Amino acid sequence: MSVAGPSRTTTKPGLFSGGFDLGRLLLEGRAFFALIIIIVVFSMLSPYYFSTANFLTMASHVAIFGILAVGMLLVILNGGIDLSVGSTLGLSGCIAGFMMQGVSLKVFGVILFPPVWVVAVLACCLGALVGLVNGVLIARFKVPAFVATLGVMYMVRGVALLMTNGLTYNNLGGKPELGNTGFDWLGFNRLAGVPLGVIVLVVIAFLVSVMLNRSAFGRWLYASGGNERAAELSGVPVKRVQILVYVLSGVCASIAGLILSSQLTSAGPTAGTSYELTAIAAVVIGGAALTGGRGNIRGTLLGAFVIGFLSDGLVIIGISSYWQTVFTGAVIVLAVLLNAIQYSRRAKKPATTGQTTSPQLGGKA
Amino acid sequence: MSAALKSAPQIGDVVLSAHNVAKSYGNVHALKGVNFDIRRGKVTTLFGENGAGKSTLMKILSGVITPTSGDIVLDGERVVFSSSTDARDRGISIIHQELSLAPNLSVRDNIFMGREIMGPTGVDFAEEARQVKALMADLNEVIDPLTRVEELRLGQQQIVEIARALSVDSRILIMDEPTSALSATEVEVLFKVIRDLKSRGVSIVYISHHLEEALQITDYAVVLRDGAMTAKADVADIDLEWIVRNMVGENFDLGSPPSGYEFGEVALSVKGISVADASGTGYSVVDNLSLDVRAGEIVCIYGLMGAGRTELLECVAGRVPSTGGKVMLENQDVSKLSIADRIGRGLALVPEDRQRDGLVQTMSVGTNLSLASIGTFVKGMLLSRGREQALIDDSIKNVHIKTAGGGAPIGSLSGGNQQKVVIGKILATHPRVILLDEPSRGIDIGAKAEVFKLLAERATQGLAVIYSTSEVTECLSIAHRIIVMSKGRISAQFGSDATKEQIMAASGEAVIEH
Numbered sequence: 001m002s003v004a005g006p007s008r009t010t011t012k013p014g015l016f017s018g019g020f021d022l023g024r025l026l027l028e029g030r031a032f033f034a035l036i037i038i039i040v041v042f043s044m045l046s047p048y049y050f051s052t053a054n055f056l057t058m059a060s061h062v063a064i065f066g067i068l069a070v071g072m073l074l075v076i077l078n079g080g081i082d083l084s085v086g087s088t089l090g091l092s093g094c095i096a097g098f099m100m101q102g103v104s105l106k107v108f109g110v111i112l113f114p115p116v117w118v119v120a121v122l123a124c125c126l127g128a129l130v131g132l133v134n135g136v137l138i139a140r141f142k143v144p145a146f147v148a149t150l151g152v153m154y155m156v157r158g159v160a161l162l163m164t165n166g167l168t169y170n171n172l173g174g175k176p177e178l179g180n181t182g183f184d185w186l187g188f189n190r191l192a193g194v195p196l197g198v199i200v201l202v203v204i205a206f207l208v209s210v211m212l213n214r215s216a217f218g219r220w221l222y223a224s225g226g227n228e229r230a231a232e233l234s235g236v237p238v239k240r241v242q243i244l245v246y247v248l249s250g251v252c253a254s255i256a257g258l259i260l261s262s263q264l265t266s267a268g269p270t271a272g273t274s275y276e277l278t279a280i281a282a283v284v285i286g287g288a289a290l291t292g293g294r295g296n297i298r299g300t301l302l303g304a305f306v307i308g309f310l311s312d313g314l315v316i317i318g319i320s321s322y323w324q325t326v327f328t329g330a331v332i333v334l335a336v337l338l339n340a341i342q343y344s345r346r347a348k349k350p351a352t353t354g355q356t357t358s359p360q361l362g363g364k365a
Numbered sequence: 366m367s368a369a370l371k372s373a374p375q376i377g378d379v380v381l382s383a384h385n386v387a388k389s390y391g392n393v394h395a396l397k398g399v400n401f402d403i404r405r406g407k408v409t410t411l412f413g414e415n416g417a418g419k420s421t422l423m424k425i426l427s428g429v430i431t432p433t434s435g436d437i438v439l440d441g442e443r444v445v446f447s448s449s450t451d452a453r454d455r456g457i458s459i460i461h462q463e464l465s466l467a468p469n470l471s472v473r474d475n476i477f478m479g480r481e482i483m484g485p486t487g488v489d490f491a492e493e494a495r496q497v498k499a500l501m502a503d504l505n506e507v508i509d510p511l512t513r514v515e516e517l518r519l520g521q522q523q524i525v526e527i528a529r530a531l532s533v534d535s536r537i538l539i540m541d542e543p544t545s546a547l548s549a550t551e552v553e554v555l556f557k558v559i560r561d562l563k564s565r566g567v568s569i570v571y572i573s574h575h576l577e578e579a580l581q582i583t584d585y586a587v588v589l590r591d592g593a594m595t596a597k598a599d600v601a602d603i604d605l606e607w608i609v610r611n612m613v614g615e616n617f618d619l620g621s622p623p624s625g626y627e628f629g630e631v632a633l634s635v636k637g638i639s640v641a642d643a644s645g646t647g648y649s650v651v652d653n654l655s656l657d658v659r660a661g662e663i664v665c666i667y668g669l670m671g672a673g674r675t676e677l678l679e680c681v682a683g684r685v686p687s688t689g690g691k692v693m694l695e696n697q698d699v700s701k702l703s704i705a706d707r708i709g710r711g712l713a714l715v716p717e718d719r720q721r722d723g724l725v726q727t728m729s730v731g732t733n734l735s736l737a738s739i740g741t742f743v744k745g746m747l748l749s750r751g752r753e754q755a756l757i758d759d760s761i762k763n764v765h766i767k768t769a770g771g772g773a774p775i776g777s778l779s780g781g782n783q784q785k786v787v788i789g790k791i792l793a794t795h796p797r798v799i800l801l802d803e804p805s806r807g808i809d810i811g812a813k814a815e816v817f818k819l820l821a822e823r824a825t826q827g828l829a830v831i832y833s834t835s836e837v838t839e840c841l842s843i844a845h846r847i848i849v850m851s852k853g854r855i856s857a858q859f860g861s862d863a864t865k866e867q868i869m870a871a872s873g874e875a876v877i878e879h
Contacts, residue, residue, distance in 0.1 A: 214747040216739045223736050226727035233684065233714060233722055234737035234790060235705035293727035 030338055031286055031302035034331070038306060042313035049316055056195060060263070062308035063197035064089075064256050066301060068275055069282035070201075070208050071252025073300045074245040076283050077212075077225045079292025080138060080145035082246060085253040085279060087156035088130045089272035092123040092257035094160045097169025097267030100183055113178040116185070124254045130156055131250025135243030149246075153276070160269035168268035172261065187262030197259045201301075204252065209297040221245065226293030281328070282307055285335040289343060306331065376406040380568050381426065381457065381537055386435030388421050395421040397592045398435065403537055403568050408559060410571045410579045412608050413589035414836050419572050422589070423539050426570070427459035428452030458530035459539040464522055468515035473497045475514055476529045500528045504558050520551025527558060531567075538562065539570040542670070544578060556582050574669055574835070576608055576869070588612055606866070613838055613865055620814065622663060622845045622861050623821040629660030630695070632829035633681070633712065633798045638690035640676045640853075649688065650676045652853035658798065658829045663820065665844035666833040668872055673853040674833040675717055678800045682714035683707045695797060708737060711797030715787050715804055717833075723787035724775050731757040731771025733786050738793045756793060764789035764819060781812025788816065792823065799823070801832040805839060817843045837865045 026033060043050035068085050075082040099119045102111040114122070130152060137148040174180035189196050212218035223231040224238040232238045256275075261267040286303030288295025307328060314324045383401040387394070396418045403409055403426075411419045424430045426437065428446030436443050439455060446452040449459070466475050473493050481488045482496075497510035506524050514522060523543055530538050544552045559569060559582055573579040580586075580600065587597040588611040596611040633656075640651040651673045658664050668674050679685045681692050683704040692700045694712050707713070716722035724733055734757050735742070742752035757771040764785045768778055775783065784804065791799060801820070805813040820830050821843050834840060840847045840863070847859040849871040857871035 210747070216743050216748060219732065219736070219739055219748065222728060222732075223725045226725035227721075229722045230716075230725050231736070232704060233682070233716055235708040235713075235794075236736070237703075237705055289727075293725065 027338060027342055030335075031299055031306055034285075034306050035302055035309065038309050038313060042309070042317065045317045046313075049313060054316075056193070056198070058309055058312045059198045059305075060195035061312060062304050063195070063201040064260050064263075065275065065278050065282055065308060066201045066304040067204055067252050067256040067259070068279035069286075069300050069304045070204055070297065071249035072276070072279040073283045073286070073288060073295055073297065074208070074221065075145075075249045076280070076288050076290060077221050077292060077295050078242055078245045079225045079228070080242070080245070081149065081280065081290070082131075082134065082249045083146065083149040083276050084130060084134060084153040084156055085249060085256075086272040086275035086277075087153045087160070088127050088250055088253035089257035089260065089275060090269055091130070091156050091160040091163075092127050092254035093261035093267035093271050094164050094169065094269055095126055096120070096123045096183070096258055096261055097172055098163060100172050100174055100180065101169060102178075113174070113180045115180055116174065116182045119180075119183070120258055123258055124251050127250035127252070127254025127257075128247050129250070130253075131247035132243065134250070135246035138246065139239040139242040157269070157273075164269045166269060168266050169261075170266045172265050172267065184262055184265055186259050187265070197263065200255065200259065204255070205297050205301055208248075212297065217241070217244070222293055278307060278328075279304075281332045281335075284332065284339065287339060287342070289339065294343070303335075376404075376566070378405045379403065380405045380440060382438045383422065383426060383432075384436045384438060386422070386425055386432045386437070388418075388425060388430065389433045394592055396425075396432070399589070399592075399594050401426075401587060401594070403570055404585065405536075405568050406563050406566045407584040408563065408569045408571050408582055409585040409587060410573065410583035411587050411589060412576065412579070412612050414612055414838070417589040417612075418592040419589055420541060421592075423459060423541060423570065423572065426452075427457055427539055429459070453533055453535070456534060456536035457539070458533065458535035458537070460523075460526045460530060460541065460543060462542045464526055466514045466522060466525060469513065471511045471513055472508055472517075472525050472528075473510035475525060476500070476510075476532050478529075480533075496532065497528070500532055503531070504528060504561070506554075518551070520547045520554060523547065523551070523555065524558070531562075535567065537568045537570070539572075541572045542574065543571070544573060544575060552578065575873075576605055580605065580608075609865060609869065620817050620821060620843050622843050623825045626661060626825055628662050628845075629827055631657050632660040632662075632695055633658045633831070634693040634696075635677075635681060636691045636693065638677070638680060638692065639688045640673070640680045640685055641688045643685075650853050651680060651687075653690070654850075654853065654855060655690075656848065656855070658831055660797070660827045660829050661824050663824050663830040663832075663843055663845050665840045665847045666831065666850055667835070667837065667840045667847060667868055668833070668850035669835060672850040672872065674850055675802055676853075677850070678714055678802045678831070678833060679716075682712065682800055684714070708794050708796075709740075711795065713737070713791045713794055713796045713799060715791050715799065715801040717802035717806065719780075719784055719787050724783060726775055728775065729771060730761075730766070730768050730773045730775055730778065730786060733775055734760045734771070734790050734793060737790050738795075760789040760793050764792065765815060779812075781808035781815075784808050784812065784816065785819075788819070796828065798829040798831070801830070803834055804832055805834065805836070813839075837868050840868055841865065 039050070048054060068089065071085060072082060096119050099114055099122065102113050104111045134149050134152055137143045138145050172183045174183055186196050191199055212221065220231065220236045220241045223234070223236055224241050228238050257272065260271060282303035283295065283300050284290065284303070285306055286295065286299030286301070288299065310331060311324050311328060314327060379402045381403040383399060385398045385400060386396060387398045388396040399418070399422060401422060411422070413419045425432045428449045428451050431445070437446065438444070444455070467478065470478070473490070476497055477493050482492050483489065484492070494510040501508050504524060504527065506521070508517065508521055508524065514525060517525065543555060547555060562569060571579060571583060583600050585597065586600055586603055586608060588595045588608060590612060598607070635654065635656040637653050637655050638651055639649045639653050642648050642650050654677060666674050666677070676685060680687050683702060687700065691698055694710055699707050699710060699712060702710070725736065735753050738756065739748070742749045742756060754771065761768060761771065766778070766782050766785045766789065768782065775786065778786065788801070788804065804816055820832070824830050841861070845861055847863055847868060848855055849857040849868055851871070851873045856873070859867060
């Protein structure tokens with residue numbers, strides 16, 4: 001009994017080296033500190049930046065990427081990647097726009113105007129279907145995730161272009177007499193002053209966070225992303241988990257598509273082009289490992305806010321959009337660099353502590 | 366060249382030797398001060414069980430790792446190899462157990478990989494091909510330089526490895542288990558090549574588990590046990606029995622089979638199971654094998670590498686599909702069930718490679734322990750943290766894991782404790798039948814004894830235990846019944862009163878295969 005005490009107390013200071021390690025703190029909370037720095041710098045550069053109204057506007061921009069990034073996080077935790085989310089976002093906007101214009105059934109000679117909630121549900125089903133195709137290709141047919149979702153990305157974008165003939169649906173308002181008004185509700189309405197898009201993001205993030213931390217599925221996801229073979233031998237249904245993460249990612253993309261087209265009150269077939277890369281960037285800035293098994297919702301949300309607040313800040317202080325691209329890229333590279341440092345540290349740390357503790361334990365056992 | 370200046374080298378001179386070489390990894394002493402000589406134009410064979418330190422010693426001599434203490438002496442001069450390339454430049458080559466060829470490249474490209482012959486217009490392929498042809502002629506082999514390596518038989522691939530080593534003018538060639546994957550005729554060819562190399566003054570270090578086979582080819586025998594050299598002798602003075610005695614030792618006891626209780630009903634019944642070779646060659650790695658294990662019984666499956674033990678256990682657990690036969694768990698056919706369903710019914714596997722198949726390295730000790738029994742602590746939709754914590758604490762206590770707590774990263778544990786985590790994870794599912802594939806691999810002898818004690822304890826409570834091993838001492842420790850596998854079949858069965866020699870003979874270890 002008495003020997004266990006000293007050996008434990010001697011290891012702790014080694015871990016934290018004096019109780020407070022600034023470098024370690026900065027490294028672990030880097031996305032948070034980056035966000036603070038961005039806010040401080042832009043607040044100094046522009047008088048308009050630091051205001052509730054601006055934060056809410058920026059947050060509603062972030063909501064789109066944030067929702068995509070939450071879906072992307074699930075896929076990345078599984079060790080995969082989903083390049084099709086941008087296209088899925090565009091297609092579900094187009095599907096919504098198409099249905100808002102009225103679906104004509106020639107056989108019956110009628111035009112159906114489905115209510116907005118039906119439109120929203122159908123659009124989400126479409127996203128789930130795209131995700132299912134991804135998941136089945138990857139889990140059952142062993143197509144590498146990068147290639148499978150790349151192909152689906154092109155196909156989905158193509159379908160959106162075919163559907164709209166390359167044009168944009170502009171009239172999404174609906175008509176009161178048809179009972180299909182309210183599509184702009186998602187994009188414009190506010191609850192206690194907060195844009196609905198932001199609230200949707202918060203709700204999705206909360207639900208996914210609970211799922212990751214407190215449900216069996218979440219545990220399965222972390223396990224199969226960390227080591228698929230070990231998870232499978234422990235009875236984890238790894239294929240089902242893999243398919244489901246792509247389905248959830250597709251649904252997230254559809255929801256983002258609905259919010260975006262509602263904000264713009266138009267749905268174009270090219271909406272969301274390259275958004276998948278922004279979503280991946282947010283997840284990576286949030287500290288998730290592209291190899292799977294590591295990452296969390298908090299980091300991903302911070303990552304989405306870092307990207308959103310940075311690019312909006314650059315717009316506000318009037319920097320050219322070309323420079324914005326350069327800055328965003330630099331932030332991503334920096335984030336990946338820091339991830340590499342963090343994970344190599346983690347890999348070394350246990351080994352050194354193991355060596356210092358084992359002689360003590362071994363000697364006294 | 367400098368050696369030639371000193372004096373004409375004689376056959377039998379010591380060319381490379383290790384003096385008091387020791388290697389420690391933290392608290393684990395892989396080698397404890399070994400002296401080892403390699404003589405010119407002779408074959409020296411290293412004998413020893415798994416974990417005796419053979420591979421560590423060979424890695425030190427070939428510059429792959431540096432010793433913690435001790436000297437390496439090459440041609441009478443003390444040397445320090447900075448890398449395996451450095452050692453290779455001084456004429457020392459190693460052929461690892463797992464071949465290190467690129468299967469998609471040609472024989473020529475493999476042999477010159479990393480040191481291509483450059484001509485004025487890029488790589489001089491013609492010159493390379495000419496040299497490969499010359500090498501193959503030396504080895505009396507007909508292998509076209511442009512054949513892709515994946516199209517060659519395993520024995521021929523081994524020849525390509527040897528040719529690669531010779532192409533850098535190796536004077537010392539270390540072969541780690543070169544025959545483990547070869548057929549009898551391929552072994553003959555290899556031995557012919559070895560004799561030929563000897564006559565040209567090449568010194569060879571040979572490691573093999575096939576003892577009699579090694580006795581045929583070797584000139585000197587050196588035996589390692591637990592990181593120390595226990596014996597060395599000229600081959601003329603020794604026999605098989607001498608090797609086995611020195612390899613295994615007499616003393617260490619891992620325990621004895623638990624007794625004083627009756628076995629229950631048949632828990633697991635394997636009926637005529639066959640497993641096809643993973644590479645699709647059409648031959649069966651497990652061949653129509655049948656086996657019954659009763660509740661409370663501990664059965665050991667002994668066999669050499671490639672005997673089909675891993676494939677058998679993975680097939681029973683549901684990891685690899687069978688090509689015939691049935692697996693019955695307590696009289697119910699589970700052959701069509703998934704791994705998860707089999708775990709649910711009480712049949713679970715502790716895999717051979719714990720890093721690759723046993724642990725999720727990104728998760729903590731606790732979440733690894735609870736991974737296979739998540740279903741038992743789900744309340745409604747969510748996990749019950751309290752129940753999970755209780756399960757983790759129980760497991761840590763029951764399997765005696767030395768850890769700072771359930772939240773510690775899995776990488777912070779020693780190999781033995783990691784293995785206990787994998788076993789604890791499976792035991793937490795309350796299995797009726799547990800399969801363990803080489804549970805003692807890579808863990809020290811103390812942890813080994815603890816693992817076996819744990820299994821014996823569970824067996825008395827009615828658990829059917831099947832474990833595989835390639836160490837003969839482990840068969841005789843706690844098993845009620847020993848099954849020897851060779852080439853996918855059961856070649857013999859023994860009770861707990863078998864002798865080491867009987868078991869080794871039945872595995873094909875001590876018998877030359879023709």
